Amino acid sequence: MKSYLKLVNFEWNRVTRLFAVLLGITFVAQMIGVIVQANKYVKMADQSINVDLMPKAQFLQDFGQIDFVRVVRSVWFMGPIMLCIAGVAFYIFFIWYRDWFGKNTFIYRLLMLPTSRLNIFLAKLTTILLMTFGFVAFQLMILPLENVVFKSMVPAEFRLDFGTREVIRRVPELGLIIPSSIVEFFLYYGAGLMAVSIIFAGILFERSFKWKGIILGAGYATVAVFAFISPLLLQDFVLNGFLYPIELLLLEILAGLIVLGVSIWTSKYLLKQKITV
Amino acid sequence: MKKYWKMTVTIIVIIVSIGSFYLTNKVAADQNPDVTIETTSGDMAEIKSLVLDGSFFDSSSKSSTQVKITAEGTNRNNNSFLNRLIGNPPTVIKDLRQKNRNFMRGKDPIENLFFENDQFLAYANVSYQTSGSLQSYNYQFDISILNKEESKTDSFKLQVPNQTMVEHVLMEDVQIIGGELKLITQNMTRDNGVNNTEQHVYTVDIASQQISGDEAVLKLPEDQGDTQMNAQLIQTSPLQDDENLIFMVTESSIKKDLESTRFESVQKEMVTYNLLTKETTSIELPEDIQTTDNQASFYDGEMIYFVKTEGGKLIVTSLNQESGKEDTSFEIELPYKLKDQNPPLMTIDNGKVYVATRSMNQNQKAFVVAVDTQTGKLLYSGELAVTSAEEMEEYVLYLYELSVK
Amino acid sequence: MIEVRAVEKKYGRKQILKGISFSANKGEITCLIGINGVGKTTILNAIMGLTPINKGEILIDGQRLKEKMFDNITFIPDAITMLPGMTIGQAMEFMADFYSSWNQERATELLEFFRLNDTNRISSLSKGNAAKVNLLLGLALDVDYVLMDEPFSGIDMFSREEIAKVFTSHLIENRGVIITTHEVGDIEHLIDKVVLMDDGMVTKEFNAEDAREQEGKSVIDVMREVYQR
Numbered sequence: 083m084k085s086y087l088k089l090v091n092f093e094w095n096r097v098t099r100l101f102a103v104l105l106g107i108t109f110v111a112q113m114i115g116v117i118v119q120a121n122k123y124v125k126m127a128d129q130s131i132n133v134d135l136m137p138k139a140q141f142l143q144d145f146g147q148i149d150f151v152r153v154v155r156s157v158w159f160m161g162p163i164m165l166c167i168a169g170v171a172f173y174i175f176f177i178w179y180r181d182w183f184g185k186n187t188f189i190y191r192l193l194m195l196p197t198s199r200l201n202i203f204l205a206k207l208t209t210i211l212l213m214t215f216g217f218v219a220f221q222l223m224i225l226p227l228e229n230v231v232f233k234s235m236v237p238a239e240f241r242l243d244f245g246t247r248e249v250i251r252r253v254p255e256l257g258l259i260i261p262s263s264i265v266e267f268f269l270y271y272g273a274g275l276m277a278v279s280i281i282f283a284g285i286l287f288e289r290s291f292k293w294k295g296i297i298l299g300a301g302y303a304t305v306a307v308f309a310f311i312s313p314l315l316l317q318d319f320v321l322n323g324f325l326y327p328i329e330l331l332l333l334e335i336l337a338g339l340i341v342l343g344v345s346i347w348t349s350k351y352l353l354k355q356k357i358t359v
Numbered sequence: 360m361k362k363y364w365k366m367t368v369t370i371i372v373i374i375v376s377i378g379s380f381y382l383t384n385k386v387a388a389d390q391n392p393d394v395t396i397e398t399t400s401g402d403m404a405e406i407k408s409l410v411l412d413g414s415f416f417d418s419s420s421k422s423s424t425q426v427k428i429t430a431e432g433t434n435r436n437n438n439s440f441l442n443r444l445i446g447n448p449p450t451v452i453k454d455l456r457q458k459n460r461n462f463m464r465g466k467d468p469i470e471n472l473f474f475e476n477d478q479f480l481a482y483a484n485v486s487y488q489t490s491g492s493l494q495s496y497n498y499q500f501d502i503s504i505l506n507k508e509e510s511k512t513d514s515f516k517l518q519v520p521n522q523t524m525v526e527h528v529l530m531e532d533v534q535i536i537g538g539e540l541k542l543i544t545q546n547m548t549r550d551n552g553v554n555n556t557e558q559h560v561y562t563v564d565i566a567s568q569q570i571s572g573d574e575a576v577l578k579l580p581e582d583q584g585d586t587q588m589n590a591q592l593i594q595t596s597p598l599q600d601d602e603n604l605i606f607m608v609t610e611s612s613i614k615k616d617l618e619s620t621r622f623e624s625v626q627k628e629m630v631t632y633n634l635l636t637k638e639t640t641s642i643e644l645p646e647d648i649q650t651t652d653n654q655a656s657f658y659d660g661e662m663i664y665f666v667k668t669e670g671g672k673l674i675v676t677s678l679n680q681e682s683g684k685e686d687t688s689f690e691i692e693l694p695y696k697l698k699d700q701n702p703p704l705m706t707i708d709n710g711k712v713y714v715a716t717r718s719m720n721q722n723q724k725a726f727v728v729a730v731d732t733q734t735g736k737l738l739y740s741g742e743l744a745v746t747s748a749e750e751m752e753e754y755v756l757y758l759y760e761l762s763v764k
Numbered sequence: 765m766i767e768v769r770a771v772e773k774k775y776g777r778k779q780i781l782k783g784i785s786f787s788a789n790k791g792e793i794t795c796l797i798g799i800n801g802v803g804k805t806t807i808l809n810a811i812m813g814l815t816p817i818n819k820g821e822i823l824i825d826g827q828r829l830k831e832k833m834f835d836n837i838t839f840i841p842d843a844i845t846m847l848p849g850m851t852i853g854q855a856m857e858f859m860a861d862f863y864s865s866w867n868q869e870r871a872t873e874l875l876e877f878f879r880l881n882d883t884n885r886i887s888s889l890s891k892g893n894a895a896k897v898n899l900l901l902g903l904a905l906d907v908d909y910v911l912m913d914e915p916f917s918g919i920d921m922f923s924r925e926e927i928a929k930v931f932t933s934h935l936i937e938n939r940g941v942i943i944t945t946h947e948v949g950d951i952e953h954l955i956d957k958v959v960l961m962d963d964g965m966v967t968k969e970f971n972a973e974d975a976r977e978q979e980g981k982s983v984i985d986v987m988r989e990v991y992q993r
Contacts (some may be wrong), residue, residue, distance in 0.1 A: 088861055092858075095366075096847075098365050149911075187841075188845060188847055190839070190841050190845040191845040193812075193813070193814055194814075194838070194839060194845075195863075196834035196835040196862070197862070198831050199831060212373070214374070215377065218376075218377060219372050219376035220372075222377060223372070228494060246380070247383075261440075262384070262440075263379040263439050263440050264384070265441060266380065267377075267438070277766060290816075312699045324464045326460075326464070326823060327446065328441070355816055356816050358815040359809060
């Protein structure tokens, strides 16, 4: 446990720079987005009302009030989120391959630590999780802040105010990374964790058996995904809706846990018996 | 410990930020509004077995909540993931699922496909597969019968007879009467290039699991020009023995005006079929029932009721099924105004007709009334009221089911 | 004692090790000698569980390798195994953090001996200094067995001398050491036991001292005999 925590800390320190850069980009880009979108609207209102002498009520009827959802839907806002997702996706692979890269192959050191090699695997998995949750937490923190900036830029009569929750509810894309209920949060990210564990096992297949390992890894991933969705397939094609939805959910959770467990076990075996530096 | 500061800070931020988001989320969900029925006249006991199912939509937060409104108050079912997953089947189905969890597995949640009496719980549906060429389907009855005494379930499939003629089969009702299972279907058939719609009653021998009878109760000709024939089975509760099937046969013609094309009924006829004697009887309907659309019909095994609302009036006509004679008819002024094009929710149970509006919002109230079907006396009237912890600017309450427990 | 028993290893179709057997005792320096590509590094990797073997077994004090044993056996590969962004100090801190057998006193001693500055970044070190740090990180562990892969290759003469000095010091005393080399010259006088390898097999295993005393042959003489036969 202690070496696991040490390893998590170590892995986390290795990624903090990338993490901080992505947080910085997100914050700056989203703030610019708020300012750009709000400004555009205020300018348009100014032009219509003060130059074209359109009555205010007429303007509001024609163009509508602006709300924060419009800001969120802009590329300034969604772009950095996509970038962070891409960053995590990239790092899922890089977290392993960086240890094999270059002359100073750090994997020697990691594999020679007097602790279970499984801890290396778990520490890397935890780091991906921390990174993901870190982005989510950061987005949840800056959303209200951005909302405040937005409110300070647009006069009250021209805007429709939403809280963080309403904004998320109105933008389904955002709801994918910040689900509306805690149950879904655990289900989504649990499935994500399982997916990462499958990819990790695939990477370790590749690292253990090289070219043959790519085929083995892809094969493993296919079997794992199939195992995970097998309750759904059974329900639709064999059982003809025999299971109640809640039972199907429980079976899915069970299938997910099994796949996660098998992926961890497989990775442990590969790290212990088959890995090559 | 200094070494761990980055990780420590990250974990704390994650827990606090995400944790507080979902914690306040839960608080917000608990502040959903209550919907109550407030009596304006009569005794609330009159509606004590009435259940209104609906969904409450708060426009400002865009959140919707499933509500079950009874005389006692609201039962909320928020729009959480699990509730969405479980779904919201009709009350009858919910009760059946609660009592017969295993029997109800994989069965379509449609009331008419079920029948229940003291001895049996039965289900039947039509299934089909494409086999080879596109036109030929293999139509089958999927039947499950639960014998309550032996708590034994028999499930079997039976071929629909005359496959070659069948274009489509629709299960309309299931009955068990005289120890036999009766499947009431609407069949679209094609015979020598002529399309027909037929109402069939298939008799299934429960012991041998064979089809022992096939009666075509009604045969409606193909649409001709502007006229169209259509037969509708007046549904009863699945929890009720019905010796008689009642079909409303409507002949309607196409009315075209500038804006739309619609069907208007020209003639209505009622046909009853006795499941035991296999006799078919025609009943002539009173003039005013013949010519009106937009009315609901109910059958309680003895009386057939026609209920409609017109200009704020509730008009109820009842016929005795056996004699085919008009029994009682009355009009009663409702204490509320209604729009004719949007008929309210109505049901008849145990000598009472219940009426409820389909929706309410901040400007328009919804009401519930109960009227005695014999005397036409207003037994109860009440308004729905929304009480909420927070001030709500805009909301809509949709009611979609009115049932009696 | 480290025992390597009939170890076979394939890379794809190519058989690198064709049934290697030898042993290395505690308190002795065993030298694996052979030309490049003969499988010396592969053996060390296999002993450390860094690459799987196809056949045979490797025992350390009679046991198969377990992860806990890394507190008792260490491997110094031919390139440094620390993150390039770390300073020497941070690398030592890392070792101290994870190894219970880390001996800080000895690490400081080595740091002074090699005249290294612990604030220097590993990526900025010269080849010789990097090799010294590599050696430091391995030798500062209180372990019974030390495996070294080509500790002298590609290093300037002065560094080589300094490193060679380490071998005669108390830092090596009482430990079992396996080192590989393709040129035996620098360390001939240091080694106790020689394992000659060719084409994935052990061609001769002999005691250097015995050869010198009983047959009057140097290691190089024996090698000449074996390879030119």
